[in-house]
Amino acid sequence: MPRGRDDSRGSPTGEFDYVIVGAGTSGSILANRLSEDGSTVCVLEAGPRDLNPLIHIPAGYIKNIYSKTLTWNFSSTPSPYTDNRSFSLPQGRVLGGSSSINGLNYVRGQRSDYDGWAQRGNAGWSYRDVLPYFKRSEMRIGPGDDRVRGRSGELPITDLDWKHPICEAFIQGAEQLGIPRNPDYNSGDQGGSGYFQRTIKNGFRYSAARAFLSKARKRKNVDIRTDSQAARIVFEGRRALGISYWKGGATGRFEYVHARREVILTAGALNTPKLMQMSGIGPADVIQAIGVPLVHELPGVGNNLRDHYGVRMVARLKNIRTINNMVQGPPLLLEMMRWAIGRPNLLAVSPSLVSLFWKSDPALDIPDLEYVFTPASFREGVVGLLDKFPGMTLGVWQTRPESLGYVKARSADPFEKPEIQPNYFSHEIDRRALLGGMRAGLKMLQTKPLQPWLQAVTAPAPDLRSDDELLGWARAKGITVYHMIGSARMAPQTDRQAVVDNELRVYGLEGLRVCDASVMPSMPSGNTNAPTMMIAEKAADMIRGRKLEPIDA
Ligand SMILES: Cc1cc2nc3c(=O)[nH]c(=O)nc-3n(C[C@H](O)[C@H](O)[C@H](O)COP(=O)(O)OP(=O)(O)OC[C@H]3O[C@@H](n4cnc5c(N)ncnc54)[C@H](O)[C@@H]3O)c2cc1C
CATH class of the missing domain: 3.30.410.40 (Cholesterol Oxidase; domain 2)
Known part of the structure; x- marks a missing residue:
């Protein structure tokens, strides 16, 4: 039977309160926060552990963005706006995700970015609402106004x-x-x-895995499974029950992990919409073309992709x-x-x-x-x-591009690369x-x-x-700046392209959230790692029913 069309869920391998798909920037933060109070968390990561020393030495960046084993090796479909060139679009495929291969610069964006998100109907996402979540992750080492900069978080931010x-x-x-x-x-x-302010301390890169997942890893209630690539979200009616995944690659074992409370997608702005589409959530024509049963039609899944x-x-x-x-x-x-x-x-x-x-x-x-x-x-x-x-x-x-692209799964095979058209320029x-x-x-x-x-x-x-x-x-x-966002957009339900609500719950379904760079309603004015961290910090509190007080600064 072709991969991905197998109707069975795979061999059961346990149940957890939360199943997180992807141990990148956002997944690492969620794993850390959600496990703080004893809730059980399983993290599935398609890539390997971050043992390659070049990940941890900042200059290793120049080698690792071309790595065949640490990135997804995606590339874009040519477009006439950029002389029919195909762009290599590396995304991290390792613990820490793209934060393990990125350019290390820490940039939050502008006040108006987040005020704009709130003004477009996403209550709770204005600058004053998100500021405490930027601060919570951050251990700013260097000058800065303590009203806006965090000093006691997990992620060191240093000056050159x-x-x-x-x-x-x-x-x-x-x-x-x-x-x-x-x-x-x-x-x-x-x-x-x-x-630039950087995610570097004492000569070492601080990926999200190093800063956050390393804390979660020490807890008995956390199970981090590397070489585990999600193939499908399993549903019972409209409720997400768990994830079917391949352990050890395409020739490995087909397994299933059950989520008692929620399935959380943090596979990044290219893989999250692909996984949703392969699971029957997305534009009806895309789902039909790949031949999987339609679970829920959401025209925005995979659309509204932006990059710098x-x-x-x-x-x-x-x-x-x-x-x-x-x-x-x-x-x-x-x-x-x-x-x-x-x-x-x-x-x-x-x-x-x-x-x-x-x-x-x-x-x-x-x-x-x-x-x-x-x-x-x-x-x-x-x-x-x-x-x-x-x-x-x-x-x-x-910084705030209007060009919109898309991501489409080409088949139900999780190991087939998606079609990616950023439509740059x-x-x-x-x-x-x-x-x-x-x-x-x-x-x-x-x-x-x-x-x-x-x-x-x-x-x-x-x-x-x-x-x-x-x-x-x-x-x-021209070149890509590697800042993919927006392919599972947060917006009010009146927006036909809306995929998640302002608590990052997928519309029309239960027990399923998207909490990564895909949900950004528009591009923040800068690099995207810090805004993705903020989203994950805020998502963790929404999931736990908590809220940090807004800050007027
Ligand atoms: C080369 C490069 C340079 C960059 N430079 C900067 C910079 O200097 N500053 C900055 O702020 N931002 C930078 N960025 C952007 C920033 O790193 C990303 O916006 C951010 O990491 C996105 O976080 P994420 O959690 O959405 O996805 P990711 O961090 O990419 O995490 C997704 C994770 O999910 C895993 N995954 C995907 N599919 C599956 C599946 N089916 N099953 C299991 N696991 C899966 C992936 O392997 C990955 O580990 C850069 C990005 C790249 C690629």
């Missing part, structure tokens, strides 16, 4: 300790363009530039050593030694060092662009290899914003403080400066 003159010159140059320094872009007031789409502008430098020259050959040994003795070093930095949030149009009242700056540059057309000469890179993306607003971002970025790369070292801007090439040329370059060279 490795400095480079080009970074300072870039920030000074931005100041000369009227973009102020911002001492804390996570304070609720995002505009300006400064250094950005470009990397590059300049060649002279008379200075940049990261390019410091991590190739013998200088790398020096950095390794510095890492080993706990001195500031290049193995313990996030891939992007300087942050800058600004506006694509001066008429806007809040930033709509995120810039990431690093004194390093990649070889043109070569994945993951740095230039041999000194260089600097300024990436930019529009398909919306005019996105193209206008990125054009403004490129124009401002080119100025930022050529300010007076950078002149002593600047040789030439090499990408986009100097002969590409008209609107059409820059947009053409962005279409041809």
